[in-house]
Amino acid sequence: MNKSELVAAIAEKAEMSKKDAEKALKAFEEVVTEELMQDGKVQLVGFGTFDVAQRAAREGRNPQTGEAMPIPASKAPRFKAGKALKDAINVFKK
Secondary structure: OOHHHHHHHHHHHHOOOHHHHHHHHHHHHHHHHHHHHOOOOEEEOOOEEEEEEEEOOEEEEOOOOOOEEEEOOEEEEEEEEOHHHHHHHOOOOO
């Protein structure tokens, strides 16, 4: 599912226009991004948690030359699925 299909699905489920659904999705993206930029987290009980993973600096190797090279510390967004979402996905695996 791509973004336009997601917007259409949200509009249908929420019985709103596609324009309003797109605004709501964009607002959600912006709020989550802003919170993660401040090293915060967004927890949606039952669905999951968006947070930031800290990656320490380390030494890597260039795969072509085998030469050692430093990899700087960085941050990466992360999503951890909640129990209700996991259960919903696994309901048919009995």
